Amino acid sequence: MSETPRRASLWRLVAALFYDLILLFAVWFFAALVILILLGAEFGHTHAFQLYLYAIGMLYFTWFWTHGGQTLGLRTWRLRVTGRDGHSGITWKQALVRAVAAQLSWLALGLGYLWALWDREGLTWHDRLSGTRVVRAD
Template sequence: MAAVFYDGFLLLAIWFVATALILPFNAGEAFNSGQYFYPLYLLAVAFGFYGWFWTHGGQTLGLKAWKIRVADKAGGKLGWRRAGVRFIGGLLSWAIFGLGFAWCLIDKEGLAWHDRLSGTRLFFLDGPG
């Protein structure tokens, strides 16, 4: 969970930059609740962040710091489709009060809902990430 929070802070910073990039297209004004593009844009930015790291080495900065790697069940690299399923599954895992993440504590293979859904798993590395 520490890696999740670590990456959360990094994603928050990326969202600040992403918001600054599109503010000129909203006349420099803050986005309001009636603008549906903005939350979808932030969701796409989040998928781009996680998807790129998962498909290019399997480690976000948080996962690298804690020596964890995301891969398919055989240990292979993830493709964009599997990363997308994992991302959507992760959203569902959070949406139900994080129960999807806590599930790994009682799962016989230690997998969270999004791991089961996407056919992925976390590998804990012994050496440098």
């Protein structure tokens, strides 16, 4: 591998995330519609329904990260999730750790994302914990 890929800026990371969330809301809408038609509207008030939607969200991110490193939002903003070296793909384990840690980063009032501003490598908490990084794909 020749040169080290350029790291992604925080604003691009957040923009890609919001783009992905817009797409994910559409996916959740159709997934909810299908399951509620099949199981009835009362299913929408259960913990199983919440778990079903959560699993779809986790699958959305982890599948894209392990299959090419780009969600639709990351692709739009020309970013890619890679191993710490900036070139290799990531494993399912890394993707799951990254997805859970990213949620904790937001629950901590976004501090896990803001950490990238002070980190000398520009890594977020979830990148540090999962052994990943987000690089420019252009």
